[in-house]
Amino acid sequence: MGDAPCECGWKVGRDACRARFNELIARDFSDLVLFRTHRLFVDVYALQHPEAFGLSAKGLAAHLGDLCAILEHGASMATGLELLNHGLNGALALERPPLPSHRGDVTLGDVENADAALWPDELQRWGTAVWAAYGDLQPWARKLLTDLSR
Numbered sequence: 001m002g003d004a005p006c007e008c009g010w011k012v013g014r015d016a017c018r019a020r021f022n023e024l025i026a027r028d029f030s031d032l033v034l035f036r037t038h039r040l041f042v043d044v045y046a047l048q049h050p051e052a053f054g055l056s057a058k059g060l061a062a063h064l065g066d067l068c069a070i071l072e073h074g075a076s077m078a079t080g081l082e083l084l085n086h087g088l089n090g091a092l093a094l095e096r097p098p099l100p101s102h103r104g105d106v107t108l109g110d111v112e113n114a115d116a117a118l119w120p121d122e123l124q125r126w127g128t129a130v131w132a133a134y135g136d137l138q139p140w141a142r143k144l145l146t147d148l149s150r
């Protein structure tokens, strides 16, 4: 079991991938510069690990909606879309669409060693790859943002 690749595709396996994520999340909280991209990091990682995170329809909406807002509308990479956070606490009815089996050509393993100066660019590259992998769900995410902004 330990030899199976992580669901994101990184060959180190699920436990090592998650351990590295936890290390880098801790780093975000120790460095204000890194914290500027904290939300993007969490969104991208969660979207690449929907099974480990047990993403519900609302969880998927929160992370994919954030990613859409960050990449397409310049929303804050530190906090994502506050509107989405608030809107999703309401009684928005959502069904979770099928998730892509391939989660993108970039994984944490490709970006983990970027230093603080390169980290934002690497996160964008990673996020863009994950957004492309979720191509079938992009209209769903855009509609969600439109519905929430009414």
Ligand SMILES: [Zn+2]
Pocket: 006, 007, 008, 009, 010, 013, 014, 017, 018, 049, 108
């Ligand atoms: Zn992984």
